[in-house]
Amino acid sequence: MLHFLAFCGIKYGMNLRRLLSLSVLLSVSVAVSAQEQGRPASRAIQLDVAVSAKAGPPTTGLTQQDFVLLDNKSPRPITSFKAVTSAQEQVEVILLIDAVNMPFTTSAYVRHQVEDFLKTKDGRLGHPTSIAVLTDKGAQIQKGFTTDGALLRESLDKFDIGLREIGRNTGIEGAEERTEISLAAVRQLAGYASTLPGRKIVLWISPGWPLLSGVHVQLDDRQQQAIFRDVVALSTLLRQARLTLYDINPLGAVENIAETYRYEEFLRGIAKPGQTDIADLSLQVLSAQSGGLVLEGSTDVTGEIQHCFDDANSWYQISFDGAPAEHANEYHHIEIKVNKPNLSARTRDGYYAQP
Secondary structure, three states, X not given: OEEEEOOOOOEEEEOOHHHHXXXXXXXXXXXXXXXXXXXXXXXXXXXXXXXXXXXXXXXXXXXXXXXXXXXXXXXXXEEEEEEEEOOOOOEEEEEEEEOOOOOHHHHHHHHHHHHHHHHHHHHEEEEEEEEEEEEOOEEEEOOOOEEEHHHHHHHHHOOOOOOOOOOOXXXXXXXXXXXXXXXXXXXHHHHHHXXXXXXXXXXXXXXXXXOOOOOOOOOOHHHHHHHHHHHHXXXXXXXXXXXXXXXXXXXXXXXXXXXXXXXXXXXXXXXXXXXXXXXXXXXXXXXXXXOOOEEXXXXXXXXXXXXXXXXXXXXXXXXXXXXXXXXXXXXXXXXXXXXXXXXXXXXXXXXXEOO
């Protein structure tokens, strides 16, 4: 049993055994994936790279010569390059309403905002889309994708977005259970995405699950090892599935601003277990590290969804051969630089290489 101090100043206890046991399932799934292919894992790394000016639309028309790829600050040759638009290659979008990590009133507001988005542009969506809802019973994912907003509204009506059943007597507002359910849903979505071809994005509408990290949170070596295995496994699963997470916070920055953006303290890549915190598995961190956006500043959910759809209108597919690893789960930080003024590239923050 660990003892924590809530950020509001209330002392509470939390049992993390079930939460940390997810690492076994995640790590096994990565190993099984390689075994099922019947061959050693390739060192080829494929990236979906978004390029834009600050707060601007995606930038098109760039060539391979405009990009420099760094692996742990060392240049690596680009082995394949392709400029892509959504008219050439579809991006499949999963719109997820997180009824676990926000109160019922907010879930109802989000539902109406999603319905409003599905009515825009005469109900014709820019990307094939499906609906998912996260409840206490896990993620319910509509199978199949459509650009027909009316059909998606009918599908949304079939989902049960009810009151949370997680009680307040386990941790603070069931923080452990919410985190466990949420991480299981990430794995479920990555598993589903891995069965689909091409690029996929999840627009996760949620303020996120508890960070469960801070100066008063004490983790022992075993727990840090388990968290590190989770980080490695989720990073690998999302990359192999070509799945990018986007976090849309429907509350906006309405609470303590410093608390809203505290996740930024955990965006660094994790190279070894001793660097880990539970917040390394938070929605905001997973989204940013997968190459997606973290949208925290507005309650205009309809507008933020459209922003994410626009962000996926064009991108660049870049591949390179990852460097050989000296040891298992060796972290490599990726940087993509654009040789054009006022442009920046966004992609996955790194990968975990194997010997």
